[in-house]
Amino acid sequence: MLKALLKAESLIALGLMGLSVYFMWHAIERPIGWDGARGPGGGAFPFWLSLIMLGASTAILIRAVRTELRVPDLKPFFEPGMIGPVAAVTLALTITIALMSWLGTYVAIPLFMLWYLRVFGRNSWKVTIPLVLGTPVVLFFFFEVALLILLPKGITEPLFFPLYAMFF
Amino acid sequence: MEVLSLLAQGFGTSLLPLNIGIVIVGVTLGLFIGAMPGLGSVNGVAIVLPLTFIVPPASAIIFLAALYYGAMYGGAVSSILLGIPGSSTAVATTFDGRPMAQQGKAGLALIAAAVASFIGGTISVILFTAFAVPLAELALRFGPAENFALVLLAFTTFVGLGGDDAMKTIAMICLGLVLSTVGLDMISGQPRLIFFDMPGFFAGISFLVLAIGVYGIGEVLWTLEKSRVAPTVTPARVTWSEMRAGFAAAGRTWKTMGTGSVMGFFVGMLPAAGATPASLMAYGIAKSTSRQPETFGKGNVEGVVAPETANNAASTGSLLPMLSLGIPGSPTTALLLGGMVMWGLTPGPMLFIEQADFVWGLISSLYTANLAAVLINLALIPVFVWALRMPFSVLCTLVLVLCIVGGFAPDQRMHDVWLILVFGVVGYILRKADYPLAPLVLALVLGPVMERSFRQALIAAQGDPTTFVTRPLSATFIALAVLFFLLPVFMKLWQRRKGSHPA
């Protein structure tokens, strides 16, 4: 029984159930009932929909446990040996996004590309270097100069003052 | 015909060398903005609007119209090549466009999309030319009850019973609808579902954030895990024969194109609806009227053609209430409207009388912009397809960078970038467990209009829920919605009966 609950299908259903309860807990901050002359209150939509979601995910959980007890699924959820790369990319993205606010886009993005292309993707330097150096230039001209969208610079902002003066 | 002579005069304006140049620049810029995941026509128009004050109003609106068209074409590019819908109007294009690209038919899909967009744009401009003023009156009859019924219909034409695991579909629809309620409740003016008290949630969760997360980051993670098993992207090349095959394939779908164009135009015209429901409904109709509905979602070219004709037709349709009534049907047309006001033009019923030159100049420029858009798009297809031939790790890097920067750009919030990462990882896991993601994304797109119009209709009717079935238009749409929802069930029953009585 416990083993059946620990399978991916059951764990995801449990996660969704938890999420619905969390949503419902938030939704009850607003009225969830039907006010005669004005229809449903502000919390009604999220509350009742979360309740349906809770019902659906409970049904998925029950079904998963029953199937598992009858015919245990031996296939692993993740492809063997591939969970490492997926986790590595996720971690790299997390670090990159964190660095964007602190050291700025133009430091974070090249670092990410350097890691992905050279270390993770094992591309040659001939492919890596032009991409790592070229992408920030393209980003700057497309977003900042052409579209007037400033990307986050963090503490590297002062370095861009001369560029602003030149291109705006 | 008075209309024709007015239109001829209009071409006199739109075919000036300055204006032709403007159309080309506008379309090209629009194409790239639209092809960028995260940016769509609304960003393009917002960004360029202030720059248009240096040219005469007629040229300015032509530039914006060209940009608008270009962006609508461009949306299909990112949907097909990257599987990331660049805007909500291009969601339906990913359903079959992405599988086609994975089968090495990216060129074919892009050509079909371009041709479909052109046909949709052209048919709707003709409808526009002929019926602009009387049709605008029809749009006015759509109140909250009708809007609710229409959105419901759009939803059910796509998500019927059957197909995927029903429980998982229901869970995903509910999740999407609940996420769509995050932020300010417009009816009561109170904030709700502000998770962890983070101010970023006050603005709600944008569709783009979920789409970029799920289809961008989630997709890369998915391919990464599978890539040692089998590469998902088959390199495509564009040859003349493939070009011809693309046109031929598009030509065979003329029925779908016709339905998509006319429906797109009418739905696009309605202020609260617009291009997104139009493209979904076109997809749903194409699928349910097809002889092989099971091939949809697996790379059927009709699944690209239907939403692309409809969303381009709808983008023309939404100009109609803006010009003839001064009612913007979408954020983009609202900005165009703002531009016109700044140029000293007052959109509304008087515009066609007082500013006939301007109006017909604009309408004729829609013809030229559409033509320019299809030609420029076709010319660039080899470039787009070439991008797919990059080594897999290079493509992944660029997609991830585009996801991060493109997710930041529309509202310039780091909060959104973090959400994209969360949705990417969650979407990846859900996808592995066979949860359908399209209903989740659609629910987030349609949820806000659905809830708002439902509650508005009830308030206006003093809380009486029969308002939805006593108003003729709304009742019709609701009946159709129920029919579409149950259609797969009927089909199964019918097939079973047919199976038991072999002919």
Add this chain to the structure above:
Amino acid sequence: MPSRFTRRAALGVAAAAALSTALPAPALADWQPSRPVEMVIMAGQGGGADRLARLFQSIIQQEGLSRLPFMPVNKGGGSGAEALRYLKDNEGNPHIIMATLNSFFTTPLQTDLGVDIEEFTPLARMAVDTFALWVHVDSGIETLEDYIAAVNAAEGSWRMGGTGSGQEDSLVTALLEAEFGITHTYVPMGGGGDVATALVGGHIDSTVNNPSEAMSFWQAGRVRPIAVFTDERIEAMADIPTFAELGHPIEYYMQRSFVAPGGLTEEQQSYYIELLRALNETEAWQNYAREQALFTDFLYGDDLMAYFIEQRELHAQILASMDDPS
């Protein structure tokens, strides 16, 4: 500090004396932005506030009032709650200014944001938008008496359209109800344009739209203004009486001002004030304001802050008199 202040003042006088509008005065200020300025808009793309902010941006660019561009950024979430928090979190950042509307007062009063608008740096008030009471021409209502009678006859089911509970038009509706002892069913429709459209389509019975939102429908003979909520008649609609003339002195305005985050130096503040003053004097802006029935009383600095505090007081009173909006 005093010496620097004098030098700036002297420069200002010299500039004013020596130059006409040809050269923008801010070019001589002590402080200049070193990066493009973010113009935060307290509303989403396409709304009235957004259109106005983008108009300002384009005039600034066209007239060369600033060397570096102003970049509009929409932070409309939570009726401006998001924008207010953003400004608060960027205290002391001189490269952000915010285009405000009345949610600048009402949002902090209704939601606990930890934001005190007195901490922001007041720049300048560019315009004051006006409100009028509108009905559909088919309703046959021509005077205020007709209107009151019709609302009373509907026994509470009269549908007044607005943008959302707690928004400006719901406050105007509350003022109307308090003055005449009537009740409406307030239907939130979203944006000002949606409200005007719903009235033309007959999905609601009346609105308190800004004149700019309903003007074209009036000219086309679809809707009719009954009275305006101003102290004197509006130039663009001179035949329409004010409520005060009809014996019911109800007034309400929508202010359109610029503020900056708190903690700016005096040089930084005065740079923006001078820039906005130059903007206010452009012909493009004055023409636009006249056509759209906006009043353009330029108010800046401390006077503006005094106005903000007074307005906040007023809004607190109106909100307190309203029923709980949820």
